[in-house]
Amino acid sequence: MKYGFGIDLGGTTVKLAFFDQEGHMLNKWEIPTVTANNGKQILPDIAASIRAHLVKIGVADQDILGVGIGVPGPVNNQGIVNMCVNLGWGEVHIEDELSALCGFPVKAGNDANVAALGEFWKGGGQGCENMVFATLGTGVGGGIVQEGKLIHGVHGCGGEIGHMVINKHETARCGCGKRGCVEQYCSATGIVRIAEQTLDRCDEPSVLRDIFPLTCKDVFDSANTGDALAAKILEQVYDYLGEFLANLCAVLDPEAIVLGGGVSKAGLPLLDGARRYFNKYAFHGTKGVRFELASLGNDAGAYGAFKLAVDAFGK
Amino acid sequence: MKYGFGIDLGGTTVKLAFFDQEGHMLNKWEIPTVTANNGKQILPDIAASIRAHLVKIGVADQDILGVGIGVPGPVNNQGIVNMCVNLGWGEVHIEDELSALCGFPVKAGNDANVAALGEFWKGGGQGCENMVFATLGTGVGGGIVQEGKLIHGVHGCGGEIGHMVINKHETARCGCGKRGCVEQYCSATGIVRIAEQTLDRCDEPSVLRDIFPLTCKDVFDSANTGDALAAKILEQVYDYLGEFLANLCAVLDPEAIVLGGGVSKAGLPLLDGARRYFNKYAFHGTKGVRFELASLGNDAGAYGAFKLAVDAFGK
Numbered sequence: 001m002k003y004g005f006g007i008d009l010g011g012t013t014v015k016l017a018f019f020d021q022e023g024h025m026l027n028k029w030e031i032p033t034v035t036a037n038n039g040k041q042i043l044p045d046i047a048a049s050i051r052a053h054l055v056k057i058g059v060a061d062q063d064i065l066g067v068g069i070g071v072p073g074p075v076n077n078q079g080i081v082n083m084c085v086n087l088g089w090g091e092v093h094i095e096d097e098l099s100a101l102c103g104f105p106v107k108a109g110n111d112a113n114v115a116a117l118g119e120f121w122k123g124g125g126q127g128c129e130n131m132v133f134a135t136l137g138t139g140v141g142g143g144i145v146q147e148g149k150l151i152h153g154v155h156g157c158g159g160e161i162g163h164m165v166i167n168k169h170e171t172a173r174c175g176c177g178k179r180g181c182v183e184q185y186c187s188a189t190g191i192v193r194i195a196e197q198t199l200d201r202c203d204e205p206s207v208l209r210d211i212f213p214l215t216c217k218d219v220f221d222s223a224n225t226g227d228a229l230a231a232k233i234l235e236q237v238y239d240y241l242g243e244f245l246a247n248l249c250a251v252l253d254p255e256a257i258v259l260g261g262g263v264s265k266a267g268l269p270l271l272d273g274a275r276r277y278f279n280k281y282a283f284h285g286t287k288g289v290r291f292e293l294a295s296l297g298n299d300a301g302a303y304g305a306f307k308l309a310v311d312a313f314g315k
Numbered sequence: 316m317k318y319g320f321g322i323d324l325g326g327t328t329v330k331l332a333f334f335d336q337e338g339h340m341l342n343k344w345e346i347p348t349v350t351a352n353n354g355k356q357i358l359p360d361i362a363a364s365i366r367a368h369l370v371k372i373g374v375a376d377q378d379i380l381g382v383g384i385g386v387p388g389p390v391n392n393q394g395i396v397n398m399c400v401n402l403g404w405g406e407v408h409i410e411d412e413l414s415a416l417c418g419f420p421v422k423a424g425n426d427a428n429v430a431a432l433g434e435f436w437k438g439g440g441q442g443c444e445n446m447v448f449a450t451l452g453t454g455v456g457g458g459i460v461q462e463g464k465l466i467h468g469v470h471g472c473g474g475e476i477g478h479m480v481i482n483k484h485e486t487a488r489c490g491c492g493k494r495g496c497v498e499q500y501c502s503a504t505g506i507v508r509i510a511e512q513t514l515d516r517c518d519e520p521s522v523l524r525d526i527f528p529l530t531c532k533d534v535f536d537s538a539n540t541g542d543a544l545a546a547k548i549l550e551q552v553y554d555y556l557g558e559f560l561a562n563l564c565a566v567l568d569p570e571a572i573v574l575g576g577g578v579s580k581a582g583l584p585l586l587d588g589a590r591r592y593f594n595k596y597a598f599h600g601t602k603g604v605r606f607e608l609a610s611l612g613n614d615a616g617a618y619g620a621f622k623l624a625v626d627a628f629g630k
Contacts, residue, residue, distance in 0.1 A: 153568020157600035253468020285472035
């Protein structure tokens with residue numbers, strides 16, 4: 001049996017996990033992400049943590065198939081990251097540099113893509129060959145799995161589905177600089193924005209008027225306990241979400257759509273709401289798609305990162 | 316050297332072509348599509364035409380690697396067509412049936428997908444591994460090539476990009492039954508529709524007011540000769556087209572977008588117009604995509620159909 005590492009590199013912490021080749025997570029731990037000095041210490045810290053773990057558990061180098069890593073930015077097909085604002089990075093040849101530091105082959109991918117691969121392998125998309133993963137968190141990210149492989153995209157921007165334009169008449173700007181992106185309506189932040197706008201534009205009573213600061217969870221909780229205005233706010237969100245997912249299906253016609261990220265903690269009401277509007281907007285032949293919730297939570301990135309390494313080095 | 320057939324099955328004619336394995340088209344011809352009796356005669360007619368061609372040119376059965384065919388409807392991953400209204404077909408096991416009739420292995424795909432594969436192999440997308448093909452004709456179809464292979468979709472609906480919703484406020488219905496599909500704005504029919512609406516809603520003079528019935532070509536020709544209202548109509552079309560293509564790139568981040576179909580005869584002004592709005596709507600990381608015109612015209616389907624057979628049977 002061979003082993004390896006799956007690493008989810010975030011702006012605050014690095015999540016590391018040690019796996020056997022079949023994808024059993026044997027250990028997991030975290031180290032802080034040191035972004036000072038343009039993040040120069042990040043890769044040496046990761047390499048040191050990998051080496052220390054091998055010493056601790058007494059596994060030899062020849063039993064390690066490789067390292068996979070997800071990073072919060074686009075990774076092109078030469079394994080080069082170009083700008084990770086959260087890490088302080090400009091251009092970083094992450095695969096070559098980390099490999100030189102830790103002594104194992106390294107495969108890198110975008111964090112949302114890698115989480116998609118994790119959910120495909122061991123989570124909500126298990127058993128599918130073709131899957132769309134949408135992560136509805138602070139922003140909206142995603143990943144497309146096609147015949148068991150990620151669509152990374154030529155510039156590392158495959159699966160940037162949160163930046164599809166869904167409302168060209170929007171006046172506010174998305175974080176990406178454009179206007180009317182999916183992320184402005186279907187992220188936790190977007191849902192709060194829709195809620196605040198709706199509260200401002202009508203006089204209808206709602207328990208939401210007494211909550212400050214308002215969170216996405218408040219909107220779902222209030223709708224669940226019968227607040228009519230909260231329910232109306234969510235209908236707007238479901239409408240955007242259903243249209244967005246229907247458009248993805250017209251392109252890809254996948255077997256399953258898996259929803260993850262903080263918003264997906266709303267659970268079945270979210271799936272049901274999105275499905276209702278999906279059915280309105282979807283091309284008829286694609287309606288057989290299954291809607292699933294992500295099941296790996298914060299571990300999806302580590303699982304998917306290790307799967308990158310298995311696919312690249314594990315045969 | 317082996318040989319094979321690429322067949323483009325349309326509602327009026329069947330286009331057949333004979334290729335060598337490297338994709339040189341050696342002969343092409345057409346037979347009528349007999350749709351009477353629920354299209355029962357279509358596959359026997361094709362098989363007879365294949366057999367007759369082999370007799371005529373004196374090539375032996377063992378030198379034929381197989382037959383590829385594109386059909387005007389979804390083909391699932393078991394090679395089954397489910398409803399081709401244009402052919403009178405219900406459920407047809409096209410690969411098995413045509414194979415039994417002609418004596419060669421058969422691989423089938425949706426016609427727009429197959430045309431995409433043709434343009435990828437020998438046309439406007441040559442040299443790319445990742446390409447989006449959009450065919451702007453009477454309707455809008457398309458095909459996605461990812462790492463050299465088509466995305467057929469689980470239900471045969473991969474690349475049904477003409478039925479992405481782009482204007483949820485549309486009141487008129489698309490042919491598919493939904494409202495606001497790309498096809499309603501970016502097809503030849505859609506462009507005429509936008510032109511007629513624009514003419515009705517303003518009093519601005521235009522040479523288009525004297526043309527009946529108005530065609531898509533009239534709109535492009537009039538804009539080229541300086542008609543200001545025709546140019547404004549095309550700006551609306553380019554806006555939809557640019558948004559549509561930008562959204563595809565946020566999902567797939569391809570190397571090239573290839574535009575085909577009758578509307579693409581407008582040539583460079585179409586590419587330039589679409590690119591201008593694309594740049595407004597596209598996620599920044601995807602803007603390196605190339606815009607190309609399809610170059611195989613009506614032969615794209617035959618080339619792509621034969622490529623299906625090469626990929627399936629040709630190694």
